Amino acid sequence: MIRVFSSYITRKDMDLVLSRMVEDAVGPGDFNSRFAKAIKDQFGFEYAVALRSPYTAMQRAFKICGLGQGSKVAISALAPSWHLAAVEDAGYVPIVLDVEEETLHPSKEAIESANPSTVLLFDALGKMPPSSLLQSLGFPVIEDISQVSGNIAESTSSNTFAYFAVWGLENDSPIATGGGALLCARGKRDGQILRSMEESLPSELRMTDYNAALGVSQLKSVSQMVERRKAIQEILSRQLARTRHAGLKIAESEATPIYAFAVFAEGSSKEIIEYAKKHGVQAELAFSSSPAIMGDDAAACFPVARSIALRCVLFPMHHKLSNQQVDQIGKIVATLP
Numbered sequence: 001m002i003r004v005f006s007s008y009i010t011r012k013d014m015d016l017v018l019s020r021m022v023e024d025a026v027g028p029g030d031f032n033s034r035f036a037k038a039i040k041d042q043f044g045f046e047y048a049v050a051l052r053s054p055y056t057a058m059q060r061a062f063k064i065c066g067l068g069q070g071s072k073v074a075i076s077a078l079a080p081s082w083h084l085a086a087v088e089d090a091g092y093v094p095i096v097l098d099v100e101e102e103t104l105h106p107s108k109e110a111i112e113s114a115n116p117s118t119v120l121l122f123d124a125l126g127k128m129p130p131s132s133l134l135q136s137l138g139f140p141v142i143e144d145i146s147q148v149s150g151n152i153a154e155s156t157s158s159n160t161f162a163y164f165a166v167w168g169l170e171n172d173s174p175i176a177t178g179g180g181a182l183l184c185a186r187g188k189r190d191g192q193i194l195r196s197m198e199e200s201l202p203s204e205l206r207m208t209d210y211n212a213a214l215g216v217s218q219l220k221s222v223s224q225m226v227e228r229r230k231a232i233q234e235i236l237s238r239q240l241a242r243t244r245h246a247g248l249k250i251a252e253s254e255a256t257p258i259y260a261f262a263v264f265a266e267g268s269s270k271e272i273i274e275y276a277k278k279h280g281v282q283a284e285l286a287f288s289s290s291p292a293i294m295g296d297d298a299a300a301c302f303p304v305a306r307s308i309a310l311r312c313v314l315f316p317m318h319h320k321l322s323n324q325q326v327d328q329i330g331k332i333v334a335t336l337p
Contacts, residue, residue, distance in 0.1 A: 002281045002329065004260055005172040006320045031212040038219050039182055043152050045165075046191030048184040049198050050207035050215075054146065054168035057181040058086040058120075060205075061164045064197050065140040067092060071117035076106055077298070077305035079122040081289040083144070087120070096291045098302040102249060105129045108136050123148045125248055125286065125312075126257030134163075142166060146181075147259040149173050162190055169211075174225055174258060174319070175218050177211040228319040229258035232326055236261045236317065239334035245272075261317040262286060263333065269313050271337050276315065279332050286312040 036048045051057045067073070069091045075083050077096050087094040095114045097106035104124040111119050111133075118140040121129050126148045134141065145152060146168035167182040169175055185191045207215075218225075233256055240247050246264040248257060265272050269285060276283040285293075292298050292305035299306050316329055 001277075002316050002321070002325055004282050004284055004314050004316050006316070006318050029209045031209040031216055032207050035177075035207070035212040035215040035219075036182065038216060039167075039184070042219060042222070043184075044186070045184040046186055046188055047194045048182050049194055049201070050212055051181050051183060052205055052207055053179065054144070054166055054170065054181040055082055055086055056205050057166045057168075057183040058083070058142070058144075059090060060183055060197060060201075061142045061166060062086075062090045062092070062118075064164070064193050065118055065142070065162050067117050067140075072114065074106065074111050074114045074116040074119040075291075076104075076120075076122040076124070077292040077295070077302035078104060078124045078287050078290050078309065079120070079144070080287075081291075081294065083120060083122065084291065092117075096295065096302065099124075099305045099308070101304055101308070103127060103130055103133075104308070105133065108133050111137065118142060120144065125262050126259045127248075127254070140164075144168070146170075146173060148255075148257075149175055162193070163187060164190060164194075169215065172259075174229065175215060175222065177207070177215040177218075180207040180211045180215075225319045226258055229317055230256050232317050232319075232321060233258065233261060235326055235330055236315065236333050239330040240336075242334045243336050245336055258317070260286075260314040261329075261333075263313045263315060263336070264308075265311045265313055267337065269311055272313050275337050276332050279328075281316065281329055281332055283313050283315050285309070286314045 032050050036050045039045065040048045071092050072095050073087045073092045074095045074097055075087060077098050084094055095116055097110045097114060099105055100107050104127045105121060119137060121141060121143040123143065123145050124147065128148060140162035143165045145165045149167055165184040167184060169177040169180045183194065185194050237247055240263060244266045248262045250256060273283045287293060287309035290309055292302050292309035295301065315333060
């Protein structure tokens with residue numbers, strides 16, 4: 001079975017990890033700092049901190065934004081369930097918002113109408129928020145860029161308020177560290193805030209050197225990974241064009257998403273998933289744990305997100321796929337029921 005996500009860990013990656021284990025240096029240390037600095041330099045961040053999990057990164061972002069207990073936090077109806085848990089566990093009130101069909105993000109008007117203390121943006125399927133949205137918000141922004149990872153453009157935000165990015169590195173990430181996340185800042189002021197926060201950060205919240213070593217090793221081949229995924233995306237898009245189903249809409253100004261190959265079913269998504277499984281390929285709903293699926297009265301409260309969540313099916317598009325496997329997936333996509 002060809003799985004939707006497959007962490008690409010080579011022998012060279014594991015050799016670096018084993019060297020840390022032999023030295024009895026698995027906890028946070030030199031590789032934690034090396035990984036954070038490499039991310040900062042390679043992707044144009046002002047500062048980055050490597051932490052144990054996306055949840056931890058989100059909690060620290062909330063804390064440094066200075067939100068008071070009971071503050072309202074706007075989140076996307078397509079966001080994974082842990083976003084909701086992170087907001088509630090921090091003592092804040094989540095305000096779940098519907099999204100726009102084109103951008104997969106809540107509209108500026110919906111966010112402003114919710115009047116939150118901050119907004120938690122989720123770059124679903126690698127779709128970054130429009131620059132016009134980032135430039136217009138009058139409160140702190142936390143953006144989950146996990147599904148964009150490895151293909152991150154410079155932020156065009158001119159927001160004078162705090163802006164932080166959470167980059168999850170779990171099993172579905174193109175850069176997989178076996179667990180962990182990065183909390184990043186692009187602006188000098190926010191970078192200094194992160195630097196000050198890190199000075200008092202307990203070691204138990206930092207990414208271990210075991211995980212960071214994987215990240216350091218994989219960063220060396222990021223450009224090849226991105227190009228391979230883009231090539232697969234082009235092949236599968238041509239095959240999908242032969243069917244009645246739709247793909248992810250990408251504007252000319254947008255980078256090609258490299259997270260997974262999204263198919264928006266015109267009929268039954270369940271039938272598509274079963275058809276793919278029958279032919280040896282895993283496919284799954286993209287937003288199965290989101291409020292759009294799991295929320296009470298989701299159909300009435302989030303009609304656009306609900307429709308997207310019920311129709312969007314993910315196929316494998318990772319860089320570990322062989323040419324033969326890509327051909328196999330392409331044949332299935334081209335003949336979807």
